[in-house]
Amino acid sequence: MRIATFRSGGRRRVGSLSPDGKTIRPFDLGAAEELGALAVIERGLRADSPSLGASIPTAGLVFDAPIPRPRRNIFCVGKNYHEHAHEFAKSGFDSSAASGAVPEAPIVFTKVPECVIAPGAAIEIDPAASTAIDYEAELAIVIGKGGRGIKKVDALKHVWGCTIVNDVTARDLQAKYKQWDIGKSQDTFCPMGPVLVSADEVDIANIDVKCWVNGELRQDSNTSLLIFDIPTLIETISAGITLYPGDIIATGTPVGVGIGFNPPKYLKHGDTVKIALSGIGVLENPVRQRGVSADAKIAAEARA
Missing domain, CATH: 3.90.850.10 (Fumarylacetoacetase-like, C-terminal domain)
Known part of the structure; x- marks a missing residue:
């Protein structure tokens, strides 16, 4: 699984990238989206998670660091x-x-x-x-x-x-x-x-x-x-x-x-x-x- 953190509609989102990188399926993480991929790791989510939504194109998306602010050094x-x-x-x-x-x-x-x-x-x-x-x-x-x-x-x-x-x-x-x-x-x-x-x-x-x-x-x-x-x-x-x-x-x-x-x-x-x-x-x-x-x-x- 390839996890990306990105900005869409003025909010931070986290999703699973397709193998070709052209689409991404956002997770439904609620307020935990601000944590980036850290929320996916802590919740133990995988590529078959029911919290994954429909695919959207990655073209035009602004990517963030996967874990924008780590919890620790x-x-x-x-x-x-x-x-x-x-x-x-x-x-x-x-x-x-x-x-x-x-x-x-x-x-x-x-x-x-x-x-x-x-x-x-x-x-x-x-x-x-x-x-x-x-x-x-x-x-x-x-x-x-x-x-x-x-x-x-x-x-x-x-x-x-x-x-x-x-x-x-x-x-x-x-x-x-x-x-x-x-x-x-x-x-x-x-x-x-x-x-x-x-x-x-x-x-x-x-x-x-x-x-x-x-x-x-x-x-x-x-x-x-x-x-x-x-x-x-x-x-x-x-x-x-x-x-x-x-x-x-x-x-x-x-x-x-x-x-x-x-x-x-x-x-x-x-x-x-x-x-x-x-x-x-x-x-x-x-x-x-x-x-x-x-x-x-x-x-x-x-x-x-």
């Missing part, structure tokens, strides 16, 4: 691909590099729920806060069955499905504070979507992860290359933290982020970041400087 994993671990360690921005480029255990941090934005929404750069904004294409899994002390052998039974996340990062803040939450949780720093795909439709251990900036392919990898696989991540986090339905775990980004280039290729006003994960879809977002419109940028370039 998003769990994220740093340095979880070997090549990325080495490129980050060499960048001079990695406060954990002293203990080795490749971590011995998962590095887990979080992003606040309020930084989630929809496909097509702008990633905002605020020069007063940061001048080193980076992109990170990632597979994110969503918990369907909660639990504590989950063992690796049982971990995948707790996964509802997956989506795409762009773990946008302020590298200068990440280095300044010697921890990652502030640099990762800036407003608009978590584009998510376009859909939430149930685990039975994809092989989460074999998903191609690609990212382009302005049409230039920057990241090209596969989740089979994760240092710590998804069962390990679930076991690690749940060892002392209870996971709940709807919790999101972003699994890490592969080599090719902006900080890995010399000089670094940071995001700037007018850029477009496009992320594609096989079996899930495409997440694309423009980059805008706060307080500056795209039209103003075009006019300035024309005068130059």
